[in-house]
Structure formats: C-alpha cells, structure tokens
Amino acid sequence: MKAQSIEGRQDDPWSRLMRASIAGDEGAYRRLLEDIGRSVRAMARAAFARARVGDADIEDAVQETLLAIHLKRHTWDAGQPLAPWAYAIARHKIVDALRRRGRQRAEPLEDFQEFLAAPEGEDPHALSDARRLLATLQPRQRDIVTSISLDGQSIAATAARLSMSEVAVRVALHRALKSLGAAWRRSVK
C-alpha cells in the first residue's frame, strides 16, 4: 500500500498536531483541521472532476469528513500515523458525497499523499449543506453552533449570552455536532 511511506514515523506533522490537540491545544487542533480540510478539498475536487460532477458539494464532503474525524478522534491510535486514518475517512465521505449526487459507484481515489503536497484554499463563495442541516437541530443547539461558528463567538461569550454555564454550552455543542453527523448520514440514504 502506498501510504506505507509514512508508516512507523508518527512524528509527521499531522500526528504531532493531533497529539497536541488531544493534550488540549485548541490552536493546534484548528490548524490540523484546516490542513486536513485543504487536502480533503483537493482530493474531493479531483474525485468530483473525474466523476464529472459539479463543484457544488465539495465543501460538504470536506466538512463531513472533518466532522467524522472530529467525532472519532479519540479512537485514533496515537502509535499510528494520522494521515492514513484520516484518508480512509475522507475517501469514504467523498464516495458518500458522490453517491448523493446520483453516482452509483465512485472511482477509487488516488493516494492521499499527492494531495498533501498540493492543498488548495477554500472557495470563499462556497456554501455547504451544513446550514440546511442546522435546521434539523433543536433551537438551543442550533443557536450555540451558529454563535460559535458563523458569529465566531467564544464558548464563554455564548454561555453569557444564553445565561448557561460554559460546561452546559460545551455539552450542548457536542450533542449538536453528533446530531449533525447523524443528519448528514441520513441524507446519504
């Protein structure tokens, strides 16, 4: 398998960033997700082009992959490199996204490594399904996700505005993200 080139070398940048994230470094986590997002975007773009499908759902595939990685990050074995793990999830989610566009069978994707080399920036005009899926959340959860993501507020500011404790906001946020993942999954079928 091609991904073996980085196997056994767990101090590659992604694995390092993920270990820092798990240790509580929020900045490292943000950087890691942005990095992975760029690679997944390049990967999705290539897959979508090959399937002759328009670019419209690319940010969906990116965000869905990031959410899946996020919700399962505690199952990553820190003794293994992160890239193949993330790649497997990305591949799955991109195939899902293509299937949503009516493609029965997506072409197998190339090695992740080539996309690591040439990441692309986010299209500032691209909008994803996440906003539509937000509508499926409970109002309080939706409010919290919107506040932190779209309005860029901190947990503390959100908690103060909603007169909730910070812990309650975090719990609600986590539940909201989990429901978002489930809503995304349902939209595939």
Add this chain to the structure above:
Amino acid sequence: MRTSEFIAALAADPVPEPIRLERRMAVAVLIGLVVSIAIYALLSGPRPDIDEAARTMRFNLKFVDAFAFALPSLLLTLRLAYPDARARALALWLLAPVVLLAAAVVVELIVVPQDEWLQRLVGTKSMHCMRMIPLMAAPILAALIVALRSGAPMHPALTGALAGAASAGIAALLYASSCPDDSPLFVATWYPLATVVCVAVGALAGRRFLTW
C-alpha cells in the same frame, strides 16, 4: 456555512478521553462469556462421558477448530474497528479452520464405511447444536457490538458479521464439550450452519448499530 467557520465549532468542542478499543473488546468478550457460561450451565452442561471423550481425537479436534475460527475472527473484528484497517493478511487465517475441518472430513470419509456416513452427519443432537450455539453466542455478540460502537469501522455490516463469527466461534468452543456428536461430518455440517445464523445477525446488528 464556510469550512473555516465550521472548524471553529469543532475546535470549541471539548477533548474526549482516548479509548483503548482492544481493552474494551476484551472486557466485552469476558462479560459475554460469563453470561454464555451461565446459559451453558443451565441448559446443557458437559456431556456425561467427557473424560472418556477427551481421549479421542475427534472430540479434541472440535476445540482446535472452534479456536482456530474464533481467534482470527476476533482479531479481524478489532482490526476492522479502525478506518485504516489492513485486514487482508489476517483474513487469510480464516482459511485455517476451513482447511483443518476439510482435512478431517476427508480422513473421516476414508476411515468410516460409507453406510455410516449419513448417520454420522445427522448425529443425535443437531437441533440442540443449532439452538445452543446462537444462544450462547448472543451475549458475546451483543457485548462486542456495544464495545465496537466506540470504534470507527468503515464497513459496519462486515464488522458486525465478523463479531458474529467470533461470538459463534467462542460459543462453539463451549458447546463442543456438551455435544455428543464428534464426527467431523457432523461438525462440518451443523456448526457452520449455526455460525451462519450468528454471522447474519451480526451483520444486521452492525449495519444498525455501527454506522456513524
């Protein structure tokens, strides 16, 4: 929503405790096994002539075969709980019990006269076998599925099916000590049939509970 905004929400989410899946699965097998042994003790128990039987090759082969099936199934299940699973080499080990049993069947066909084949294949307690193996596998399968929910399998139905196979293998290991039929002809017919039931239930449970 833009991805950079979405990332802000993800980064604000608290860090979960890392989990050790192999430990969870080991605990699951132990818990399931305790229930299975209780079912075994209640409904079946060891066969009365077990001391005598333990000196025969046919009887002992049942355990070797069940073990050779249960172990790779269980390891494969654990492997598949990771998204980047490399399972192919390990999957080949599933051929070991098949080859072993096939060889035993061939030897049995050679050493046993033809007019006894059918009688040995049908055995005396085939329905008991078909009931007891799935029944004793059920608690192990249930516990494994619960444990696997904290994993990240990319192929939920396949992962569930293998968990079903592993639970059937472990149940067969128990059941073999109670089953009075030792002929490889019996083992190669009824044990796999009971296993298929567990595999199918496992696949359904996997699709239902292991998708994420």
